[in-house]
Amino acid sequence: MSINIDKNPESDVLPERIRRFPFPFTAEQYRYSANVEPAHKTVETEAGAWGAGLIDIDEFYLQELADRDQILTRDPSRMQVLPHMRPAVWDALTAVLSSMAEDYPDTMSFHREGNTCRWQNTLQNLNIEFTAGDDDSLPGGPMRFLGSQIQDDIVLLDIREDTMWLDAGLVSFAADWSFSFDVGMNFLEIHGPVPRVKEENIVRRAEQFLMRLQPGEQFRRTNWTMTIGQRLDTSTETYPEWGPDRGTIATDPDLPDKLHLRVEVQHLIRLPHTGVVMFLIRSYLLSLTDIAKVPVWREKLGHVLAELPEDMAEYKGIIRYRKAASDWLLAS
Numbered sequence: 001m002s003i004n005i006d007k008n009p010e011s012d013v014l015p016e017r018i019r020r021f022p023f024p025f026t027a028e029q030y031r032y033s034a035n036v037e038p039a040h041k042t043v044e045t046e047a048g049a050w051g052a053g054l055i056d057i058d059e060f061y062l063q064e065l066a067d068r069d070q071i072l073t074r075d076p077s078r079m080q081v082l083p084h085m086r087p088a089v090w091d092a093l094t095a096v097l098s099s100m101a102e103d104y105p106d107t108m109s110f111h112r113e114g115n116t117c118r119w120q121n122t123l124q125n126l127n128i129e130f131t132a133g134d135d136d137s138l139p140g141g142p143m144r145f146l147g148s149q150i151q152d153d154i155v156l157l158d159i160r161e162d163t164m165w166l167d168a169g170l171v172s173f174a175a176d177w178s179f180s181f182d183v184g185m186n187f188l189e190i191h192g193p194v195p196r197v198k199e200e201n202i203v204r205r206a207e208q209f210l211m212r213l214q215p216g217e218q219f220r221r222t223n224w225t226m227t228i229g230q231r232l233d234t235s236t237e238t239y240p241e242w243g244p245d246r247g248t249i250a251t252d253p254d255l256p257d258k259l260h261l262r263v264e265v266q267h268l269i270r271l272p273h274t275g276v277v278m279f280l281i282r283s284y285l286l287s288l289t290d291i292a293k294v295p296v297w298r299e300k301l302g303h304v305l306a307e308l309p310e311d312m313a314e315y316k317g318i319i320r321y322r323k324a325a326s327d328w329l330l331a332s
């Protein structure tokens, strides 16, 4: 006789997008906290697991990179590198490529001799040689190239005057903020619009923690919001394309398919050579219909949405439909 010890007997048949989803809630209510933990630790969920590696490549890899490419062509302001950050971009690129080669040895390899580097990525039929430090040796320069290899958005923060400054990055999939507006701001200014975190001293404590990271150290945290449609680019710049849906989704009969829980797995890494802090944001979307296939997720998200304080719901932009979403989840 075999005993089924699986927490969710259905998990064998769940699709990858659900099994690999980084469901962020451990309780039935959610508050902000300085939720930073060491990276590279597998987290088991009721449906599967996530978090073993740094760069996560999934079934949406090529599609998301194609979307990013189009976004950057339409709006080059999504990528910016202040001049003093050029060495940090190379630091970021070489650190990320060697980590990918380690995690995906069957499809990727990275070799470096002096400044001559060779990168192979068979998922893109790519075999390319470049010179670390020479911006002209890569198509579009090193930041654009890094953004063409990973699904994560990239932010680089310089440390000066006991503060972190957002001085470079490539962000195509911002969740309701504007990268180009934030370039040049410090950590406290960036978090200016977020309710509660200043009063609760969360931002200053997080910043102090990050500035004490040792070169090469890697941490991570999750963040979440909701997105209508299978859409990663919900930046301030494209608000007219996605903002109006917030007013109509509550009464839309397709709400369970259209409304997605959006989770960001954010990595925080002190780069080994320049000491700059690299912030990677990997965004995942899962529809309420899919969430409801995992009974514990359905209940937890239903309760979190119902209980979330007004100021947090307002900031996240979910205030007009969170009741409809939680009613559906808790009734289904």
Ligand code: HEM
Binding pocket: 032, 033, 034, 035, 036, 155, 157, 166, 176, 177, 178, 182, 190, 191, 193, 194, 197, 202, 203, 206, 207, 210, 221, 223, 224, 225, 268, 277, 279, 315, 316
């Ligand atoms: C070091 C790199 C980080 C960068 C570049 C960054 C950037 C941002 C940005 C741009 C926003 C959106 C602000 C807006 O609405 O305009 C945000 C939100 C937020 N950040 Fe950070 N952040 C970083 C790290 C952290 C850390 C370590 C914490 C830990 C407490 C944190 C906590 C938050 C919270 C609570 C929000 C609100 C999220 C929401 O409710 O959707 N951030 N961050």
